[in-house]
Amino acid sequence: DAMVIQNPRYQVTQFGKPVTLSCSQTLNHNVMYWYQQKSSQAPKLLFHYYDKDFNNEADTPDNFQSRRPNTSFCFLDIRSPGLGDAAMYLCATSPGSHNEQFFGPGTRLTVL
Amino acid sequence: SQQGEEDPQALSIQEGENATMNCSYKTSINNLQWYRQNSGRGLVHLILIRSNEREKHSGRLRVTLDTSKKSSSLLITASRAADTASYFCAPIEGADGLTFGKGTHLIIQP
Numbered sequence: 531d532a533m534v535i536q537n538p539r540y541q542v543t544q545f546g547k548p549v550t551l552s553c554s555q556t557l558n559h560n561v562m563y564w565y566q567q568k569s570s571q572a573p574k575l576l577f578h579y580y581d582k583d584f585n586n587e588a589d590t591p592d593n594f595q596s597r598r599p600n601t602s603f604c605f606l607d608i609r610s611p612g613l614g615d616a617a618m619y620l621c622a623t624s625p626g627s628h629n630e631q632f633f634g635p636g637t638r639l640t641v642l
Numbered sequence: 643s644q645q646g647e648e649d650p651q652a653l654s655i656q657e658g659e660n661a662t663m664n665c666s667y668k669t670s671i672n673n674l675q676w677y678r679q680n681s682g683r684g685l686v687h688l689i690l691i692r693s694n695e696r697e698k699h700s701g702r703l704r705v706t707l708d709t710s711k712k713s714s715s716l717l718i719t720a721s722r723a724a725d726t727a728s729y730f731c732a733p734i735e736g737a738d739g740l741t742f743g744k745g746t747h748l749i750i751q752p
Binding site: 534561563565571572573574575578580585587618620622627628629630631632633634635636638 | 734
């Protein structure tokens, strides 16, 4: 089945140790998004790629970076995780702007 | 995109009853989308309603849109335990990406 896959599902890292979260899709969608969802809060958009064009939200910290080496894969890099970065990170894809989004199951990040 | 405001923030009903939740937004939209999130999981798209549509159905779900009032409602009929989840609306305008409000947390009591 076509889907959005996130690996790993659970990630534990140490304070300040860089971590990379992975997202892949078999939907061949043009757009890929990363959202951060902290406990008991709504998901918050960090950035998205329309094809290779990167779009950063104004309030996304510089600590968060992203790469999209090809259509299928998108990575979220957290350069120096702080305790406040512990959250669920959700990847989503969409065939185009303003269309419905398809979400992966998320990666729950714990920062020790 | 702008943020939708869901109301009520929490709703508890008996299994088999209907659940209605509302969404308000501030400026004109291209479309409005509803999503469901079960505890600790990713979001699932439920329905997209375009700005020129007034009502849309999908199975037990009915969504209405009133652009003059800048509001939408989601009705779930004959609720089931599996409908227990958080429900988010996302009004879509120019900028890409979804901006979520706090959601409506729906609990279906057996």
